[in-house]
Amino acid sequence: MTTFRRAKLALKLSLGAALALGLATSLPAKADEQFFPLQSYRVGPYAAGGTCFFGGFIDYLNLINIRDGGVNGVKLTWDEGETQYEVERGVEVYERLKSRPGVAAWNPLSVGIAYAMIDRIGKDKVPLITINHGRTDSTDGRVFPYVFPLLLNPYSETSGIVNYIANREGGAEKLKGKKLVVLYHGSPYGKETIPIYKLLADKYGFELEQIEVPHPGNEQQSQWLSIRRAKADYVVLRGWGVMNPVALKTAQKTGFPVDHIIGNVWSNSEEDVIPAGDAAKGYVAITTQASGAEYPVLQEVIKTVYGAGKGNLDDKKRIGSVYHNLGIVNGILNVEAVRIAQEKFGKRTLTGDEVRWGFEHLQLDPARVEALGAKGLFHSINVTWDNHEGNGRVTFQQWDGARWKVVSDWISPDWAALRPIIEKSSTAYAREHGIKIRTSGDDPVGQ
Amino acid sequence: MTTITDIVPAPARSSLLNANALGIVLLLGLGYIIVPLVGSDYLMDAVLTPFLALALAAVGLNVLTGYAGQVSLGSAAFLAVGAYAAYDLNLRLPELPLLADIVLAGGIAAAIGIIFGLPSLRLRGFYLAVSTLAAQFFVQWALTKFGWFSNDNASGVIDAPVLRVGSLTFTSATGRYVFSLSVVAIATALTARLLASQTGRNFIAVRDHEVAAKVIGVPLLRTKLLAFGFSSFLIGVAGVLWAFAYLRTVEPAGFNLDRSFQILFIIIIGGLASLRGAFVGAAFIVAFPLLLSRLGAAVLGSVFDSGVLEMSQRIVIGALIIAVLIAEPRGLIALVDRATRALRRFRSSQT
Numbered sequence: 001m002t003t004f005r006r007a008k009l010a011l012k013l014s015l016g017a018a019l020a021l022g023l024a025t026s027l028p029a030k031a032d033e034q035f036f037p038l039q040s041y042r043v044g045p046y047a048a049g050g051t052c053f054f055g056g057f058i059d060y061l062n063l064i065n066i067r068d069g070g071v072n073g074v075k076l077t078w079d080e081g082e083t084q085y086e087v088e089r090g091v092e093v094y095e096r097l098k099s100r101p102g103v104a105a106w107n108p109l110s111v112g113i114a115y116a117m118i119d120r121i122g123k124d125k126v127p128l129i130t131i132n133h134g135r136t137d138s139t140d141g142r143v144f145p146y147v148f149p150l151l152l153n154p155y156s157e158t159s160g161i162v163n164y165i166a167n168r169e170g171g172a173e174k175l176k177g178k179k180l181v182v183l184y185h186g187s188p189y190g191k192e193t194i195p196i197y198k199l200l201a202d203k204y205g206f207e208l209e210q211i212e213v214p215h216p217g218n219e220q221q222s223q224w225l226s227i228r229r230a231k232a233d234y235v236v237l238r239g240w241g242v243m244n245p246v247a248l249k250t251a252q253k254t255g256f257p258v259d260h261i262i263g264n265v266w267s268n269s270e271e272d273v274i275p276a277g278d279a280a281k282g283y284v285a286i287t288t289q290a291s292g293a294e295y296p297v298l299q300e301v302i303k304t305v306y307g308a309g310k311g312n313l314d315d316k317k318r319i320g321s322v323y324h325n326l327g328i329v330n331g332i333l334n335v336e337a338v339r340i341a342q343e344k345f346g347k348r349t350l351t352g353d354e355v356r357w358g359f360e361h362l363q364l365d366p367a368r369v370e371a372l373g374a375k376g377l378f379h380s381i382n383v384t385w386d387n388h389e390g391n392g393r394v395t396f397q398q399w400d401g402a403r404w405k406v407v408s409d410w411i412s413p414d415w416a417a418l419r420p421i422i423e424k425s426s427t428a429y430a431r432e433h434g435i436k437i438r439t440s441g442d443d444p445v446g447q
Numbered sequence: 448m449t450t451i452t453d454i455v456p457a458p459a460r461s462s463l464l465n466a467n468a469l470g471i472v473l474l475l476g477l478g479y480i481i482v483p484l485v486g487s488d489y490l491m492d493a494v495l496t497p498f499l500a501l502a503l504a505a506v507g508l509n510v511l512t513g514y515a516g517q518v519s520l521g522s523a524a525f526l527a528v529g530a531y532a533a534y535d536l537n538l539r540l541p542e543l544p545l546l547a548d549i550v551l552a553g554g555i556a557a558a559i560g561i562i563f564g565l566p567s568l569r570l571r572g573f574y575l576a577v578s579t580l581a582a583q584f585f586v587q588w589a590l591t592k593f594g595w596f597s598n599d600n601a602s603g604v605i606d607a608p609v610l611r612v613g614s615l616t617f618t619s620a621t622g623r624y625v626f627s628l629s630v631v632a633i634a635t636a637l638t639a640r641l642l643a644s645q646t647g648r649n650f651i652a653v654r655d656h657e658v659a660a661k662v663i664g665v666p667l668l669r670t671k672l673l674a675f676g677f678s679s680f681l682i683g684v685a686g687v688l689w690a691f692a693y694l695r696t697v698e699p700a701g702f703n704l705d706r707s708f709q710i711l712f713i714i715i716i717g718g719l720a721s722l723r724g725a726f727v728g729a730a731f732i733v734a735f736p737l738l739l740s741r742l743g744a745a746v747l748g749s750v751f752d753s754g755v756l757e758m759s760q761r762i763v764i765g766a767l768i769i770a771v772l773i774a775e776p777r778g779l780i781a782l783v784d785r786a787t788r789a790l791r792r793f794r795s796s797q798t
Contacts, residue, residue, distance in 0.1 A: 042754025051754070080753040082740070087701050088497060091694060092737060095493035115604045116696040186591060188603040188698050215700070432598075433606070 032349050034071065034338055036061065036078040037097035039108040044084035045216075045241060048271045049323050053109055054080070055312035056327020057334075062305045062312070063297075064335055071338050072347040077102075087112040091120075098124060102349040105129050105334055105359070111189050114147075121146045126352030127337075127359050131330050132157075132265050132288055136192065139389040140426035141360065142438045148359050150333055151288040151381060151392035154192045155422065157265050159413035160394040161286055162200050165234055165262065167408070176205040181227050183247060184238040186214040189266075193238065196421070203417070217243025224254040232256075237263045237285075244272035245280070252279035259284060259398070269322040273399045281401040286394050289329045289378045291404045293320030296373030297328060322404065329378050336372075337362045357443070360385045379410040385440060391415060478628050483621045491624035492693075498733045499627040500688040505713040505725035506638055507681030512711070513720035514642060515674035516654025517567050518575055521582030522710040524563075525679045527702035528556040528586055529686030531596050534605045538598055545611050549630070549687050553680040559586075560679020567671045583704055590699040597699075604698045607691040623692040630688060634681055639722060641677065650674055651720075682710075716768060718778030727779045736764055 038057070041050035061076045070076055079100070081093030090113030094106070098120075105127040108114050114130045118138070121128045122145075130138070131150045138147035152160075165180070166172040182197055184190035194210055201208035209230055211223050217239065224247075227235060235256065237247050244267045251261060263272065263285030270291075273280035293302065298320055305311050306319070318324055341350050341358025350358070362383040364372070369380055383390035393410035430437050482495065504522060511517050533552035536543060543551075563582040567575050590596050590603065597603045610617040610626050617626040641647055649670045652660035661667055690697040709732060717728020743756045751759075775781045 040753060042752060043757050047754065079748075081744075082753040082757040084757070087694060087698075092493040092497075095489045096741075099489070112698055112701065115698065116694050119606065119695050187700055188591070191591070191603065 032070075032074045033077045033102055034074050034104045034349055034355075035100050035102045036076065036104055036334070037093070037100065037106060038078050038080045039083045039090045039093045039106070039110070039113060040080045041083050041085045041110075042080075043082065044086070046085045049269065050085070050109070052269075052313070052318055052321055052323035053327040053330070055318075056324040057107065057331045058312040058327075059301050059305050059324075060297075060328050060331025060335065062310050063301050064331075066308060066310070067300065067304050071335060072342055074338070074342070074347065074349060076335070083108070083110070083113060085110055085112075087116050091116050094120060098126070103352055104338055104350070104355045105352070107131070107330060107334070109133070118144070118147060124352065125356070127356040129330070129334065129359075131326065131333070133189075137422050137425035137429060139387065139422050141384070141386045141388045143426040143430045143435055144388065145438060146356055148383070148388045150359075150362075150383070150388075150390055151329075151378070152265060152394060153389050153422075155196050155418045156389065156413035156415065157286060157394070158193045158196045158200065159415075159418060160411060161236055161262055161264065162204065163411055163413065164286070164396050164408060166204070167411070172204055177207070178233045179207045179209070179230060180234050180236065181230060181232040182208070182210040182236045182238055183220075183223060183227070184210060184212055185217060185240045185243055186212045187240070189240065190238055196418075197236075199421070213239070213243055213247075215243075216241055217246055220246055220250045224250045224256065227251075227256060228254050233260065235261045237261055237267045239263070239267040239272070245274075245276035248273070248276035248279045248283060258282045262286070262396075268397065268404075270318075270404075271323075278401070280399050283399045284396055284407065285399075285404075287322065287397050287404075288392055288394055289322075289325045290376055290395065290406050291320060291322045291325050291397065295375070295377040297332070297377065298325070300373060301328065325377060329374070332372055332374060333362060333364075333381065336364060359383060360388075360443075362390065385438075385443065475632065478632075479625065483625065486621075486624075488620040492620040494734050494737055496620075496624050496627050496693045497689070498729050499624075499631045500685050500693055501710065501713060501733050502726045502729035503631045503634055503688065504682045504685035504710050505717065505729050506635055506722055507678045507685060508710050509714045509720065509722065509725050510638060510642070510650070510681065511674050511678035513714055513718075513724075514647065514654065515650040515671065515678075517564070517671060517674060518572060519579040519675075519678070520576050520704070520707050520711065521560075521563060521579035521586075522682055523702040523704065523706035524582040524586035525556045525560055525682040526686035526689055526706065527590060527699060528559050528679075529553060529683030530690035530697055530702075531590055531605065532556065532683065533687040533691065534607070535596060535598075537608050544613075545608070549684055552687050553683040556683025556686070557676040557680040560675045560682075561672050564672050564675025564679075567675065568668060580704075583707060587699050587702060604696060605690070607695040607697075610691060617692075627688050627692045630684065634684055635722060638677075638681065642722075646670070646673065712768075714778075716771060716778055718780030721778070721780045723783075724778050724780035727783065731779060736760060739763060 038054055040054040041047060058078065061078060064071060065076055079097060081097060083089040083093055090108055090110060094117055103126050106117060106121060107129045108117065111133055114128060114134050117128055125146065127146050127148055129148050129150060132152045134147065134149040134153065136153045136155045138144040138149055139153050166175050169175060169178065197208055197210060211226060213220055213223055237244060239247055244263065248258065248261070251258060258279065259282040261283055263283065265286055265288065268285035268287050273283060302319060306316065313319060313324065337358035338350065338355055340361050341354050344357065345354045360383060362381060364381050366380050369375055369378065379393035381390040381392050393412050395406055395410050396408040397404040398407045427437065482491065504526060508519065508522050511519055529552045532555040533548045536548040536551055537545065563579055566578040570578055597605050610623060617623050649665045652663065652665050653667060653670050657667065713728035713732050714725055716731055718724025739760050740756070743760055747756060771779060
């Protein structure tokens, strides 16, 4: 090939690519589609969780499309932008996908990206879902109308863990004099619960020590030696990524009993225990959704979606894992919010604000959860305009070396005690940012 | 060594200057008029604003590393100092105008830069680079450790105030872009002036031969610390833009070592000791991957998932970096210069 020909070919190829790019961005909106922009992460340090969570979410959206033809005839669509869990990439994807027609809600599964979006989604009037994570005070819908930390926020997680330990000890009064060590990741996420543990220690009279593990957490020898010295009764593992298996292995080396280590909601997956091998056997962690593929909704996903060759996970062994099931539950909550909003606004493509109304009326009692095929997968949710967490119950699971087994009832955090602390923080935020605190009457679309 | 100024005759030099001035006017015209008129919000908010912020940071690092020859891996720390200092000044001294906050934040970054520049009096090259890592770790640690910096927000995350100059507010994507462009243009012009002065020549003398510089009377201590201070000032201001104009919510973890490396790569690929190189490098590292990612998604998005696409883009960018550095170790800007020289020779041979 001559240089000239080669240049011509290159020109043609790039023109073709440019044309395709133009076409892709200028396609007219099809009627009755609800779009889910996904800021997913399939590469980078947190890819294991990202592929499973977004895979589960997409699997559920696919199930609704294939089995039901969408939500009341409205097809669900989505597009992914890779973020590698980095904030600025998440923001870039947000800016890129936000102009698509019919955006239903954003689900970044990243504290950093969610924080960077709070200001933006408020202006664009589209809900931001931070299931199991995010800013605790965004639970207060009076101040954060568009942010939804569904099922669990860091404070209710903390309260749930302390309640569980109390149950195991035989009542809250038995906590007195017990020694609790919180081993936390040295990041904003890890530090978020420091004040609430202090508060609960004062309330129940247990001794408390909070020890930091610097990011990423590869080296924890000295921390576990102090835990031994402190003669801790329980260790709460508030970890992330590689810190979790290292903690379990180091605990084994120093002889701390693994069943007295209680993991938080980001230390509860297969990715956290499998690398620790034997050391993880007996480890307990909090969760909002059970793992396993025996629930009817998962069986339908396997039959309908994977049967049609449209499953998102390459490795089918990961179906029913913690993050995959979290993705499925996240899918259920998003789809049900759309369905509820459609009842009010019509069976058509909804605006972001209308979907927000749907999330604010997302009430799924255990009977409805069972009808959705998710009985036992998660308990229930009851979101209102001023409570964006929705009083979800939590449960505890224990790793038996091969799989997670649920070892407690669905227990409820101490919401009444947490609410005043959350309101104190959210009203301070409102003051700082000049936000008018909403009352039940002022809803832009929900009259 | 023969340089371009030796072989270009005197009259051509003034025309070269004119060509430079014309180029700058054209670029500013493009930046201020054409881009806001035809650019989408996405282009300005997600591509150009981070490009401008990192280009300014690269200008800052280029003063230190490219001109004064002091290698630093602490750039992200000074970005963080700028961002958090401006946030705290804004919060705690509300009577100060935002522009004063930005300048003062730059000043605070400069002060910390000078402190971490002290080892440069004893250390050189890789040793100095490793000692600047201390800044990287210390700043991130301090910001996470002391809640005061982030106004006791439990997660250490800060929210940026509205960009306001006098009665003007810059809240739209275009507004934030124009604000960033103005700050970057002014800071770059100031840097160009400084580098053209005796101080700039001192920087180069220190870089090229420390002993010789000392012999001809260049004050080593002052010059090195000035380079650290001025460079950190620019990077601090870039940090304010990054936090206030681009992300608008930042956390200490966002300013990690990766970001320092990114800025170092920008100046190496763009071209050391060249202000234009900082911009070309930033375009290559910040904007080009986005372009590639959109092209890839549009052409192959239906075939591969986003993870595979992302990986293949990394391979493409990595290969391009190797190719560029082999073809021209002095960076992209040397390629650009060579092309313009060839064009000029071609034009003069035509007349």
